[in-house]
Amino acid sequence: MSSTIQSKKRNNKNDNLHKAKSAKNDEFYTTRGTIENELKWYKHHFKGKVVYCNCDDPYESEFFKYFMLQFKMLGLKKLIATCYKNSPVANKQFQFFSNEELLTNRGNKAHKIEITSEDLKGENPSMENMKDILKRKKLVKNLPAKCDGSFDSKPCLKLLEEADIVVTNPPFSQFRQFVHVLEKYHKDFLIIGNMNAITYKEIFPLIKDNKLWLGYTHPKEFIEPNGTIKKFGNIMWFTNLDIPKRHEDLIIWKKYSPEEYPHYDNYDAINVDKVAEIPCDYCESWGLYPEEFEALDKTQWEEVRRERKEDTELIYVIPKEGTELRKLLHEHTDGYKEEIEHVLAKSIYCSGVMGVPITILDKYNPDQIEIVKFRKGNDEKDLTYTEGASPLEASKQASKQASKQASKQASGRLHLTSEFWSARYCNGIIGVPITFLDKWNPEQFRIINGIGRYACIENDSTNKIGTYGTNINGHRKYFRIHIQKIL
Template structure:
């Protein structure tokens, strides 16, 4: 990687330095407790002084029966450090997992991870970048990685976890589902969504650049940023993954609710709650469906975008603007997306117009193509 690329990526990673709230961490990780027993946990995008992932595992070290906890801090400007807490250290001295009562005001106001005693710091000469040789050495020692990685480096981060065959529970933007590298793993049942799917707020450093949207400063001067729909990605099995989706929707009672795409043999479903469980063919469903996906109930076939599926027609279309007006720009096959005929009753505006027939079409955002393994009988 070129030096300038490294510098750019370092800056992007610094922008992504969000501190996840302890309540959000607890709400998700309670579903994985049996997985953590006797394991080495690695938090490789976390400042031990401030990270609530680090704090969660320190406070619950004995409850979870951890073998050890490794946390690495990232510093783009030079040396950084890591901390390693082991079962043997905790057995000899409980102060490693006991919050400092003398510093309770500091904990309350700054949420620093002040404990009565901290593990010795291990100097990291390569700045604590998760891609560095030093951090990869820790990665090889670990069993499960748990953290909030830089969203701008999400593809590369997940690729590293897969390369080293690591178990993980990590936070990501829901749109990462549509990355071809990530979706391939989802389709192949190598990763899936965790228990929580929500709109989350994150604490950001004091030098974080202020934004015009989804950014605020609280009464204590703490900067906050929200990232829309956030989800957890994991390859650890959880109970939710084996729960069947239940809906009352039926294709055969009202097939007009499920128009077919013009360029792929599948019906369109706008909401997960409207998936007809009696339909035996292919369905295009929203990406939020993955929050309810049970691999024993449905097969994931493809992502409804160019490069993921083969489209069956190649109409020349004029692209329409945000008001549905002609732009004088043209495309074939609707720029590689699924599309269907425009319905003025349900669609806000058309996206394309057929150059030969003048028919209007709606473009459908990132649908996941699925098929029910055991559809119900037609009603």
């Protein structure tokens, strides 16, 4: 199979792909323009590398032709291509086999081509002499008789072990398995796939964990075996090769408002329908009342936005850049949230505890003042007393009881503090359409999960979220990627 796309049925949003599948005519071939438009961004990745096109007819594949023609310019170490047995386009452009050989089935076996820099020494490959070079150098060889040329067959996996980068257009029906093989063998790759693959539970975790991302272009035209052109609107490149676009910040400028960015009915996040409208001030943060905000040390905390809730204004803050707390927030270190809330509580909470000399007991009114505890004396020893020894010692004993009670109350306040912050905490999670991945910079946003119609995709498993994914006012949203701004 040469650079094929085997369609995967979906709604009726892509009629050509759907009709092709229905007609059992799902073989489509990548054009040279499609390959050139994308690969121009990766040229520096190929120097000194072994490139493997493992879903390509060596005779007809535009992938193979591109790399053979650009072999010296790219500085390749080696080029490998393998062919599926009985490919429908084999022998149509480069007729390697005679009619007699085709009749005896010799020409319909799975083949491979391996080209090294030594093979092309003194040669200047072109479309006109490519066939001659391949035949003269005897570079086209049969794969073992029992091998059908599939990318996961033993002979092809053996070739894969040698490869550095895989570049091809794998069958859509086997896209999951294809990527799994590449991951298993720890290979770099640049491949074509359907946009629906983003929502696969086997693929999305790779995107989330920054092991796979989108390329630059969206191929539109493909060629059928009979030479006709088909157009599609949901095809893209997938790769794990680093490219400049991954490090370009998405420019965001809109301000958050609850009216413009509704909260999901069944998931703690806000919805954004257009990537360009992601709010710049909605992030993980903590809400304070104005009087609490005034108590903050502004050298340690910064305001990110203000929001009215009912009749009260909340000012959302985060640790200031350059502080230790900001580092914890940036890295999401274990326990970072609790540590930030602890420091924030200390910054805005006044306990009212005062240290006074022991002579206070001459004026002590328990209805006016609560004794929290006795501090140590100058000798650093705790004050001691025996029950009922003297009025002073009795007072101390009463104070000890009061201290225990105060400790219990303090524990209660800590418990309430946890509940207090849960009402003030904003997780900063935003639901965006999958087109966000075209603009995703992993240094600017982290991906939390992906929620589709029936499931929440996290890591390598799915968890049901409601019955119809994320809803707003009872209406289901299509697959959403949930992101969080990195601070």
